[in-house]
Amino acid sequence: MAQDKIILEGMCFYGHHGCHPQEREWGQPFVVDVELFLDLERAAQEDNPDFSVNYEEVFRLVERIVSAKRYNLLEALAGEIASQLLASFPIEGITVRVKKPRAPLPGQFNWVAVEIHRKIKGL
Numbered sequence: 001m002a003q004d005k006i007i008l009e010g011m012c013f014y015g016h017h018g019c020h021p022q023e024r025e026w027g028q029p030f031v032v033d034v035e036l037f038l039d040l041e042r043a044a045q046e047d048n049p050d051f052s053v054n055y056e057e058v059f060r061l062v063e064r065i066v067s068a069k070r071y072n073l074l075e076a077l078a079g080e081i082a083s084q085l086l087a088s089f090p091i092e093g094i095t096v097r098v099k100k101p102r103a104p105l106p107g108q109f110n111w112v113a114v115e116i117h118r119k120i121k122g123l
Contacts, residue, residue: 004040006053009033013066017077020104024070028102030077031111032062034085037093037119053089061088074098074114082118093119 011034016027036053043051062081071077078096085094096118099111 004038006036006038006040006055006058007033008036008055008058008062011059011062013063015066015070015077017066017071017074018100018104019072023104028100030066031099031101032066032081033095033097033099034058034062034081035095036085036089036091037095038089038091053091058085058089061085074100074112075116078114078116079118082116086118086120091120093117 011032012029013032014027015030016024017030018024018028036058038053040052043049061084065081065084066077069080071080078098081098082094082096085091085096094117095115097113097115099113101111103109103112105112
């Protein structure tokens, strides 16, 4: 797998994910980080965006996924983001981190999160 990567960190979207009825009804912010693994050598050498990934398109796709459907688990949301990005862009692998700053837990914390790693089969 390529060692080069494009990182979009701290993308914040509003969604209705969680197991508690209030979470699903009222919604809350979710913070998403993605690392896209791909070979960026040609993009760097030729200074040509055709050999990279359009950051805005990645952002918009993640936004649609977080906003469109309701998931019980962060694991399912992160998995859907990974699957759709792998299918939509010329990347070899991906790391997706979904953070939930307002999880209904008793006590103080910054966020809870799920991080998954996926790659194109055969790599």
